[in-house]
Amino acid sequence: MPSATYRTLLRTPGAAAFFLTATVxxxxxAMSSLGIIWLVHxxxxxYAVAGLVTGAFAVAEAVVGPQLARLFDRFSQTRVLPLILLAHATAVGTLLAPVENDNPHWLMTVAGALAGATIPQLGALSAARWSALLSGDRAASLPTAFALESLANGLCYLTGPALVTAVGSSSDPAYGMVLATALVVGGGLAFAAQRRTAPATSGAAERKHAGRSLLRPGFAVLVGVNLTLGVYFGAMQVSVTAFAVELGAPDTAAPLYAVSNCASLLAGWLYGLRRWRATPQRQLALVTTGLTLSTLPLLVADSVPTLAAALAVTGLTIPPILVLSSTLTTTSVHRAALTQAFAWLASASAAGSAGAAALSGRAVDAHGAHAGFAIAAAATAAMAVLAVAHARAGTRGSTPGLYLKSS
Structure with a gap:
């Protein structure tokens, strides 16, 4: 069944402007975390100090992100975002100062946490704008819009780290962090300037009702799905590298990641070009089950080609999961709390990835790379259980109401 095309979506008045500026x-x-590593190291x-500062950045971003999103929902993106960007630029300056002056490590860590706490969740803000722009009769085009967001995010995390690595390795590492901050602040200010596509704010009574919708079981399942997906990502990052090292071919780790990323980009692009007959709940159950099955070859892979083939298959399932999570969020959460909801999904994924990286590292040290793959497989199995339960609840008619259509 044909869906809206990416071109027609971007021709929607105001869409291309906010989408492109958010992508910048x-x-x-995407450059910031690696930029901190290059800078501090x-x-x-x-590397220990660099990892400590980067960890503080990531934890602060995951914890504070949903709280910032609440401000966006309450006071509007156009009013709050410039202030957040100013705070972020100041925080990065605060990070550069102690690093350049060789101050105590704890001061660098605090500065890293401040930088993470003030970095805006542009993905959540952009998704909230699509939800507002395509509400009502155009809501059927939302999966295509979220697929476009997934493509942009994938491309950002392919080009961003490569760009900051090139700058950090060929010149002063501080330049990489300065460039990353310039893109965040410049793109963010241009995004905030797009006022006509910004979601409208709601009254106090509506916000109170919206806050309760974040506690609904349907949204809790989606948070769980993203948490387990983060566990999968964190475990795979450690395990793929360990697998390449165990085979005596550490240089193959980067191509292995590239295989998975390219498969994901292809799948995301193709998924967004179709309008699927099955309900989003049923699609999520099927795709997560497919991901679980596709992780089983990882447990017995014994060569780079077999692992590459397995990673390509698993990569195909990731974009639909992300798109469906966003799509189901718009029907599970009140529109006045959508930015918060999208931010909670991102924070859940980040928390799962951070915890899994530490757990998988210990497992790999003790039992080898396949132990890390086993953790990733277990996470996907838990994800599938959550998705199947969500689909069954929807079949029984207990799926949350369609807030975007009823508001």
């Missing part, structure tokens, strides 16, 4: 800012966001010579 997200490229900077280049000045201290310690």
């Amino acid at each position: 800012a997200r490229t900077g966001i 280049g000045r201290t010579g310690s």
Whole structure:
């Protein structure tokens, strides 16, 4: 069944402007963590200190992100975002100062946390704009819009790290962090300037009702799906690298990641070009089950080609999961809390990835790379259980109401 095309979506008045500016800012966001590693390691010579500062950045971003999203929902994106961007630029300056002046490591860590706490969730803001722009009769085009968002995010996380690595390795590492911040602030300000596509704010009574919708079981399942997806990502990051090292071919780790990423980009592009007959709940159950089955070859892979083939198959399932999570969020959460909801999904994924990276590292040290793959497989199995239960609840008629259509 044909769906809206990416071209027709971007021809919607105001859509191309906010989408492209958000993509610029997200490229900077994708550069930030690695930029901190290059910066801190280049000045201290310690990966441990660089990891500590980057970890503080990631934890602060995951914890504070949903709270910032609440401000966006309450006071509007156009009013709050410039202030957040100013705070982020100041925080990065605060990070550069102690690193350049060789201040104590704890001060660098605090500065890293401030930078993470003030980085805006441009993905959540852009998704909220699509939801507002395509509400009502155009709601059927939302999956295509979220597929477009998934493509943009994938491209940002392919080009951003490569760009900051090129800058950090060929010149002063501080330049990479400065470039990342310039993209975040410049793209973010241009995004905030697109006023006509910004979602309207709601009254106090509506916001109170909206906050309760974040506690609904349907949305809790989606948070769980993204949490387990983050566990999968974190476990795979450690395990693929460990697998390549165990085979005596560490240089193959980067091509292996590229295989998975390219498969994901292809799947995301193709998924958004179709309008599927099955309900989103049923699609999510099928795709997560498919991901679980596709992780089983990882447990017995014994060569780079077999692992590459398995990673390509698993990569095909990731974009539909992300798109369906966003689509179901718009029908599970009140429109006045959508930015918060999207931010909670991102935070859940980040928390799962951080925890899994530590757990998988210990498992790989003790039992080898396949132990890390087993953690990833277990996470996908838990994800499938949640998705199947969600689909069954929808079949029984307990799926949350369609807030976007009823508001």
